[in-house]
Amino acid sequence: MAEKYELKTKEVWDGNTAASHALRQAQVDVVAAYPITPSTPIVQNYSSYLADGYVDGEFVMVESEHSAMSACVGASAAGGRVATATSSQGYALMVEVLYQASGMRLPIVMTVVNRALASPLNIHGDHGDLYLGRDAGWIHLIANNPQEAYDMTLCAFKIAEDEDVRLPVTTNQDGFLVSHTAQIVEPLDDETAYKFVGDYKQKNPMLDFDHPVTYGAQTEEEWHFEHKARQHKALMDSPKVIEKVFAEFKELTGREYKLVESHNMEDAEVAIVAMGSNYETAKIAADEARKAGIKAGVVCPRSFRPFPIKEMAETLKNVKAIAALDRNCPMGTIGALHNEVAGAINAFGQNAIITGYIYGLGGRDTTVAHNLEVFKDLAMNAEAGKRVTPLQKFINLRGPELSFFKVGE
Amino acid sequence: MQLYVRWHSRAGQGAVTGAKALAEVMSQQGKYVQAYSVYGAEKRGAPMMAFDKISDEPINDHSKGINPDYILVIDPSLVFNPEILNDTHENTKFIVTTHMSKEELLAMPQAAHLKGKNLFVVDAIKISQEDIGRAMPNTPILAAFIKISEVVSPESFLDTMKVILSKFPQKIIDGNIKAMTRAMEEVK
Amino acid sequence: MATPTERLENWDEFEIGAVLKSFDENGNYSRDHSKTYKVADWRVEKPVFNRDICIDCDMCWVACPDSCFIVEEVVNKRGKKQANIVGIDYDHCKGCAVCVEVCPTPIKSLLMFPEFEDNNNALANWPKKEKKDK
Numbered sequence: 001m002a003e004k005y006e007l008k009t010k011e012v013w014d015g016n017t018a019a020s021h022a023l024r025q026a027q028v029d030v031v032a033a034y035p036i037t038p039s040t041p042i043v044q045n046y047s048s049y050l051a052d053g054y055v056d057g058e059f060v061m062v063e064s065e066h067s068a069m070s071a072c073v074g075a076s077a078a079g080g081r082v083a084t085a086t087s088s089q090g091y092a093l094m095v096e097v098l099y100q101a102s103g104m105r106l107p108i109v110m111t112v113v114n115r116a117l118a119s120p121l122n123i124h125g126d127h128g129d130l131y132l133g134r135d136a137g138w139i140h141l142i143a144n145n146p147q148e149a150y151d152m153t154l155c156a157f158k159i160a161e162d163e164d165v166r167l168p169v170t171t172n173q174d175g176f177l178v179s180h181t182a183q184i185v186e187p188l189d190d191e192t193a194y195k196f197v198g199d200y201k202q203k204n205p206m207l208d209f210d211h212p213v214t215y216g217a218q219t220e221e222e223w224h225f226e227h228k229a230r231q232h233k234a235l236m237d238s239p240k241v242i243e244k245v246f247a248e249f250k251e252l253t254g255r256e257y258k259l260v261e262s263h264n265m266e267d268a269e270v271a272i273v274a275m276g277s278n279y280e281t282a283k284i285a286a287d288e289a290r291k292a293g294i295k296a297g298v299v300c301p302r303s304f305r306p307f308p309i310k311e312m313a314e315t316l317k318n319v320k321a322i323a324a325l326d327r328n329c330p331m332g333t334i335g336a337l338h339n340e341v342a343g344a345i346n347a348f349g350q351n352a353i354i355t356g357y358i359y360g361l362g363g364r365d366t367t368v369a370h371n372l373e374v375f376k377d378l379a380m381n382a383e384a385g386k387r388v389t390p391l392q393k394f395i396n397l398r399g400p401e402l403s404f405f406k407v408g409e
Numbered sequence: 410m411q412l413y414v415r416w417h418s419r420a421g422q423g424a425v426t427g428a429k430a431l432a433e434v435m436s437q438q439g440k441y442v443q444a445y446s447v448y449g450a451e452k453r454g455a456p457m458m459a460f461d462k463i464s465d466e467p468i469n470d471h472s473k474g475i476n477p478d479y480i481l482v483i484d485p486s487l488v489f490n491p492e493i494l495n496d497t498h499e500n501t502k503f504i505v506t507t508h509m510s511k512e513e514l515l516a517m518p519q520a521a522h523l524k525g526k527n528l529f530v531v532d533a534i535k536i537s538q539e540d541i542g543r544a545m546p547n548t549p550i551l552a553a554f555i556k557i558s559e560v561v562s563p564e565s566f567l568d569t570m571k572v573i574l575s576k577f578p579q580k581i582i583d584g585n586i587k588a589m590t591r592a593m594e595e596v597k
Numbered sequence: 598m599a600t601p602t603e604r605l606e607n608w609d610e611f612e613i614g615a616v617l618k619s620f621d622e623n624g625n626y627s628r629d630h631s632k633t634y635k636v637a638d639w640r641v642e643k644p645v646f647n648r649d650i651c652i653d654c655d656m657c658w659v660a661c662p663d664s665c666f667i668v669e670e671v672v673n674k675r676g677k678k679q680a681n682i683v684g685i686d687y688d689h690c691k692g693c694a695v696c697v698e699v700c701p702t703p704i705k706s707l708l709m710f711p712e713f714e715d716n717n718n719a720l721a722n723w724p725k726k727e728k729k730d731k
């Protein structure tokens with residue numbers, strides 16, 4: 001039996017520490033990892049807790065991230081609670097196996113610390129890796145500060161392992177801005193946290209020798225489509241479970257999470273949609289914009305996959321102008337989040353003016369003032385009743401203004 | 410109340426740990442905190458910065474830049490870098506480690522940028538070498554900051570530091586307490 | 598198609614994760630188990646096993662990709678337990694001939710014959726060792 005870890009009701013933790021304590025409290029059976037900046041401390045801390053007797057489990061050291069996720073797939077199919085962490089290039093190397101994990105319906109939890117993808121090499125935060133795993137069949141939860149990194153990781157186990165879901169989940173936090181920024185985190189005590197997550201419920205475990213199973217079947221054109229459609233349905237249905245788990249979590253902690261988070265949206269005429277730490281920075285900008293007479297609000301999808309299409313449209317139904325902020329260079333389109341939001345509002349017959357902004361690549365600082373500039377653009381579009389600003393702009397980019405699809409071009 | 414502190418250090422001198430310790434101390438006082446650092450892929454010895462944001466309200470701003478109320482310079486050579494003045498305001502207080510007196514330091518042409526500034530000096534390197542046994546100037550500078558800023562009483566500061574340091578051997582804890590007490594006395 | 602039409606289930610009917618169970622709820626081999634999946638009609642030629650020449654090296658047992666070699670535990674003349682090859686499971690043999698390839702006896706104890714050839718006939722016509730004149 002693992003030893004109890006003494007925690008204060010208020011700890012000063014960075015996002016990595018917060019996520020690693022969640023792994024410890026969930027009593028993860030197997031962590032297989034190949035540590036990479038900035039997520040290294042998550043698995044490093046887990047191995048320390050293991051060595052110090054605070055968790056009963058196994059830490060498997062492997063020779064690459066591809067092997068790390070492969071070992072996670074094996075351990076999860078064998079019937080254990082499994083977790084790992086990665087970032088950036090490591091995430092990229094895992095991608096092949098991410099699809100295996102979701103296709104085999106293995107409830108692995110991966111705490112991702114978002115970091116830019118090379119080249120050029122960069123260790124700081126952007127959402128390049130998150131977007132890389134977008135279509136891999138995982139649930140992607142977004143945490144905007146260390147408290148949420150802790151909360152989302154605990155919830156992730158409960159969501160992934162639910163019998164109606166049985167899908168792997170990533171929890172995402174911005175590299176350095178959350179992962180290495182110490183803030184106040186109110187953890188649950190070990191017993192309460194474990195009780196919330198619950199005992200691991202096995203499904204078709206390979207180590208059940210009385211009921212042998214085969215994982216990794218080949219399915220050609222007569223089977224593959226049906227399997228993928230079923231997997232997609234599980235993902236599309238998962239918001240019910242996500243909301244149920246969030247409701248239980250609120251009951252326990254008083255902290256409320258929704259599929260779509262929003263700030264000042266009740267009467268907002270213009271809105272920024274953003275994921276990650278800039279959601280919180282933009283909230284301050286929205287408050288300041290209101291002082292300047294702009295009815296500004298901010299929106300954040302709590303789950304990037306499944307994308308809360310209906311809830312997103314509902315939240316944005318009364319706004320006149322929307323800016324979707326993508327912390328990733330879309331390389332040939334307007335932006336993943338922009339396209340999701342545009343699709344969502346279009347699907348429900350809404351016609352707000354929507355523009356895209358690229359920001360924060362490789363950890364580039366994005367301030368309240370930068371977000372305020374976006375609100376000023378939005379106010380111009382709302383005022384004109386049509387798009388008068390470029391379709392795509394870049395925030396805090398050095399050099400002459402870079403934008404695409406200027407009006408009149 | 411909002412308070413911004415920027416640490417100037419070299420990687421390996423403990424600025425990140427110092428900034429987190431300050432955050433811990435202030436959180437014990439019921440404040441909201443953010444402690445973070447800015448560094449690249451540099452190695453030990455490269456100049457770097459760490460930051461503390463302290464507030465009565467929850468801190469939502471995740472941008473890195475601040476207008477510091479306090480500048481803590483924990484490496485003696487960084488005192489001569491005019492960049493320590495970046496984004497400061499007229500009331501910013503500078504607490505720097507140096508073996509010189511304030512007058513000797515200000516007499517140096519390389520320190521001209523500090524003239525007329527709200528300057529405090531303490532030899533955190535020497536204190537840490539003598540009392541802790543190695544050049545780890547983070548805790549003495551933190552103590553000097555506590556003394557100058559009066560954000561928390563020296564007694565409750567030292568009590569919290571004992572808890573933070575509790576994972577270390579008793580000898581290290583005692584050395585740090587001694588060094589911090591001395592820094593609070595010697596900072597001028 | 599490899600799957601018989603009557604076995605093609607709809608997307609909402611099968612086990613999630615493409616997991617295949619070996620046994621059904623009654624403990625019988627499931628239809629997904631290879632035991633119940635017969636591939637005899639895949640063969641054009643079949644291997645025939647000649648017990649009289651076999652030295653029980655078990656190379657065919659190791660090499661067979663479908664575990665088609667039926668073994669029997671016997672006690673040898675030194676009183677030790679040993680696995681004897683006694684025959685071929687023709688329900689699961691696809692006729693790949695790997696067993697013939699690995700058989701090490703000077704005259705093979707496994708040879709490929711046309712599917713319609715009677716096994717007794719095949720054994721009667723087995724190649725003989727040529728006697729060298731001294």
